[in-house]
Amino acid sequence: MHELSITKSLVKTVLSRFDDKTMKAVKSVTLVLGGMYDYEEKWLQRYMDELSVGTPLEGAGLCVKKVPVTFKCRRCGFIFPMDLKGSGSVACRQCGSLEYDMHTGREFYVESMEVEDK
Numbered sequence: 001m002h003e004l005s006i007t008k009s010l011v012k013t014v015l016s017r018f019d020d021k022t023m024k025a026v027k028s029v030t031l032v033l034g035g036m037y038d039y040e041e042k043w044l045q046r047y048m049d050e051l052s053v054g055t056p057l058e059g060a061g062l063c064v065k066k067v068p069v070t071f072k073c074r075r076c077g078f079i080f081p082m083d084l085k086g087s088g089s090v091a092c093r094q095c096g097s098l099e100y101d102m103h104t105g106r107e108f109y110v111e112s113m114e115v116e117d118k
């Protein structure tokens with residue numbers, strides 16, 4: 001269950017942004033998640049529930065925004081989506097080059113959090 005360790009760092013990040021002078025509780029967290037991670041949303045929420053007991057994050061909802069995996073061609077700059085579960089090598093759809101870098105899909109960050117003010 002790799003969701004557990006990633007949820008730990010998520011909870012830590014949220015709590016580090018929490019200011020108990022002005023905030024009362026966290027109501028919801030929006031997480032941006034790249035398509036190369038196969039974390040299951042229900043496990044992220046479940047672990048967040050468990051790990052946040054006794055903290056201002058307790059009972060908060062988790063909203064996951066998934067970002068598709070895309071690659072950017074090194075030769076022509078064309079950006080194209082790729083299914084990582086697909087087989088074989090995929091060439092740039094515009095120029096046929098096999099040299100490209102991952103453009104999106106590795107995201108894992110807290111985009112925003114909704115808080116209850118004091």
Ligand SMILES: [Zn+2]
Nearest residue numbers: 073076092095
């Ligand atoms: Zn290209």
